[in-house]
Amino acid sequence: MSLRYLLFSTWLLSGFSSQAQATLTKLSSVAVPSYGTELVVSGTTAYVLTASAGQHGLRVYDVSTPATPRLLSTLALPRALGTAALPPRHAVVNNGVLFVVSYPTNASIPATIVLWSIDVSNPASPSVRTTGGSTGGSETFVAASGNYLYVVPNNLSEVQVYNRTPYLFQNNPPLLTLERKVDLPYSLSGIIGVKTSGTAAYVQYANNAFVTLNLSDAAQPVSSPGTTPGTITAADGSLAAGLAQPVYAGSIPSNTLHFYSLSNPLQPTLIRSQAGNYGTRVAVSGQSVFTCGETSPFIAAVPSSSEPLRGYLLTANGASSVEAVATGTQGSNALVAANGMAYVLTDTELSIYAFPNTVTSTRGASTLAPLALYPNPASRTVRLAQAAPGSSVAIYDLTGRICLETRLPPSGTLDVSALSSGLYHVRTGAAVGKLTIQ
Numbered sequence: 001m002s003l004r005y006l007l008f009s010t011w012l013l014s015g016f017s018s019q020a021q022a023t024l025t026k027l028s029s030v031a032v033p034s035y036g037t038e039l040v041v042s043g044t045t046a047y048v049l050t051a052s053a054g055q056h057g058l059r060v061y062d063v064s065t066p067a068t069p070r071l072l073s074t075l076a077l078p079r080a081l082g083t084a085a086l087p088p089r090h091a092v093v094n095n096g097v098l099f100v101v102s103y104p105t106n107a108s109i110p111a112t113i114v115l116w117s118i119d120v121s122n123p124a125s126p127s128v129r130t131t132g133g134s135t136g137g138s139e140t141f142v143a144a145s146g147n148y149l150y151v152v153p154n155n156l157s158e159v160q161v162y163n164r165t166p167y168l169f170q171n172n173p174p175l176l177t178l179e180r181k182v183d184l185p186y187s188l189s190g191i192i193g194v195k196t197s198g199t200a201a202y203v204q205y206a207n208n209a210f211v212t213l214n215l216s217d218a219a220q221p222v223s224s225p226g227t228t229p230g231t232i233t234a235a236d237g238s239l240a241a242g243l244a245q246p247v248y249a250g251s252i253p254s255n256t257l258h259f260y261s262l263s264n265p266l267q268p269t270l271i272r273s274q275a276g277n278y279g280t281r282v283a284v285s286g287q288s289v290f291t292c293g294e295t296s297p298f299i300a301a302v303p304s305s306s307e308p309l310r311g312y313l314l315t316a317n318g319a320s321s322v323e324a325v326a327t328g329t330q331g332s333n334a335l336v337a338a339n340g341m342a343y344v345l346t347d348t349e350l351s352i353y354a355f356p357n358t359v360t361s362t363r364g365a366s367t368l369a370p371l372a373l374y375p376n377p378a379s380r381t382v383r384l385a386q387a388a389p390g391s392s393v394a395i396y397d398l399t400g401r402i403c404l405e406t407r408l409p410p411s412g413t414l415d416v417s418a419l420s421s422g423l424y425h426v427r428t429g430a431a432v433g434k435l436t437i438q
Contacts, residue, residue, distance in 0.1 A: 022356050024311050024326040024342070027066040029351040032059065035087075038100070039334035039345040042093045043406075045072075045123045046336075046343060048350055049100060051087030058088075058098070060123045066341060066352045072124045080114040080133045088116075094144035096121035097129070097164055101140045101151065113140050115151070117164065117176055130166045132175040143196045146218035149176065152203060154190040158183055159203070159213070159221060179219065184211050185226050192245075197235035198390060200265035204233050208244050212266055230270060231258050234284040236337070237392045238262050239314070241289045243282045246305075257282070257291060259314065279307030285337035286392045286405070287314045288355070289321075292344065293331030306330040309344060313355055326353050339405045340394060354402075371433030373426060379438045380417045384408060386431060393428045395419070395435070 034052035041047070044064035050057050058075040077100070079085050086102035093099070098118040104111035113136035117129045134140075137155035144150065144164075151160040159182040166174035184191075189207035196202075201213040201221065209227035216222075231242030240262050246255040256275050260268040279293030289312040293305030309326040326342075334345040342353040373382050384393065387408050395404040395416070403419060408428065416437060424435045 022322065022324040024309060024324045024353045025356050026326065027341070027352045027354055028069055029349050030061065030069050030071070032345070032348050032350055035347050036333055036345040036350065037088050038091045039336050039343060039350070040091045040093050040098065041336045041338040041343050044339075045120075046350065047091065047093060047098055047120065048345060049088035049091055054085040056085060056087050056102075058100075058118065058126060060120070060126060061350070062123070063343075063352065066339075066354070069350065069352070073126055075118065075126045075128070077116055078128060078131050080131050086114050089113075090140065090142050092142045092144045092149075093120060094149075095147070095164075097144075098126070099142050099144060099149050099164075101134075101136070101142050104136050104138060104140070111136050111138065115162075115176065117149075117166070130174045130176050132173075134160065134178075137190070139190075139192075141191065141194045143194045143201055145196050145199075145201070145215045148179075148218045150194060150196075150201065150213075150221065152191055152194045154192065157186055159194075159223075161219065161221065163219075182213075182221050182223060184223055187227060193233045195233060195235045195240075197237065197240065197262055198265055200262070202232040202235060202240070202268070204231060204242065206245055210242075212268070214266060224266075228268075230260070230268070231256075232260060232268060234282045234289070234337070235260075235262060236284040237286060237390075239284055239287060239289070240268055241282050241284050243278055243280060243291065246278075246280055255280075257289075257312075259289065277307055278310065279305040279331060281332060281335040283335045283337035283342065285340055286394060288312070288337055288340050288342075289314065290335060290337050290342040290353075292329060292335050295331040295333055295346070304331060309335075309342060309353060311342060311353070311355055322355070324355055340402050371426060371428065371431035373433045373435050376434075377436040377438045378416055380415070381413050382416050382426075382435060383413045384426070384428060385412060387412065387428045391428050393426065396425045396427070397422065 034050040038049040046061040046063045048059040056077045060072045062070040088100045089103045091100040098120045100116040102114040112133045120126045137153040139154040141152045149162040161180045163177040187205045193204045199215045203211040212224040214222040232240045233242040240260040242258045244256040259271040278291040283290045292309040293307035295304045309329040311324040312321040314321045332344045336343040344351045389410045391408045419437045
């Protein structure tokens with residue numbers, strides 16, 4: 001057994017101090033030739049929405065190798081009938097369809113938005129399925145589950161439920177079907193976001209209160225009877241996070257970062273809170289949480305912040321975390337966490353950051369339960385009997401590098417045929433196990 005492996009094992013068992021701080025590693029960056037307004041990452045594909053001088057579009061990147069993102073395709077976004085060329089604002093991808101809502105138009109009261117659905121089942125050849133308009137506010141948010149899209153204007157206490165299947169009306173272009181509206185509990189403040197995780201969604205109000213939606217029947221979301229104090233603006237698997245609305249003193253936003261357990265998705269449990277200066281954006285992937293400042297190229301009234309990108313890698317129970325900072329970053333137009341990494345979009349650049357290997361390889365494994373894997377050794381597939389379908393699974397090599405991060409399929413079996421022979425660590429939720437690949 002090598003000295004390197006002995007050192008790795010010692011680090012793995014000892015864990016990191018909650019006060020430890022490291023520097024996030026910038027893996028790559030690619031230039032965006034126009035304003036980058038929104039970013040979605042699904043699996044190994046990144047979708048960048050852009051806007052410039054009345055011509056708005058989509059750029060699709062292969063990020064399977066984070067060090068060398070590769071442009072797969074571009075697509076121009078058409079205008080909706082009777083509307084101006086509105087830039088894209090928020091987006092979500094679900095089951096091979098990318099849903100995008102625009103900034104609002106000021107030419108009508110109430111304001112209207114453009115709603116696009118784009119077929120991205122083949123990322124190298126995306127195509128617009130539907131283009132239509134909808135009633136919106138000064139901000140309109142989107143989430144999706146199953147065959148349904150949820151549109152939430154910031155100034156209405158309702159969720160608009162759209163069926164993703166297009167319908168044709170006479171000779172008009174195909175549109176999404178608005179099936180119903182679901183009332184939300186009243187709040188004195190506007191809505192600032194909506195996020196889904198499994199069979200639940202969280203609608204966040206600006207006055208630090210959120211509503212929980214039961215999505216067991218995706219066609220008919222059921223709202224909680226009232227709001228819950230707290231902030232959830234990002235969620236993934238068993239972890240959620242949120243930033244309380246900042247108080248601006250000069251240009252420095254002072255706020256509080258909340259961490260939640262979603263072991264019971266309909267009743268999120270606050271793990272801990274920490275005060276600081278985080279900006280206004282937060283994203284979650286597995287046990288990783290990232291924050292940074294927010295900028296906006298189109299709405300000048302939105303407060304801007306130059307807070308840098310920060311990452312927090314939590315222990316399984318969330319009791320402590322390693323903090324890492326990316327020097328030189330100054331806010332973003334969009335922040336996404338996926339595959340244990342942070343994807344940052346600015347006006348002109350898409351960048352990818354990760355925790356250094358010394359952090360990922362040593363993060364508090366002594367607090368994790370043993371994970372049964374079989375067959376072990378394995379060559380093509382491995383079964384995780386203890387893990388629930390849909391759970392996040394990460395496989396690390398002995399240096400702590402993430403070699404595979406995915407969701408456990410319904411079969412409970414992972415395809416590991418792409419991994420080279422050697423020893424790996426497999427982590428899901430609060431469990432970790434050693435796996436040998438032959």
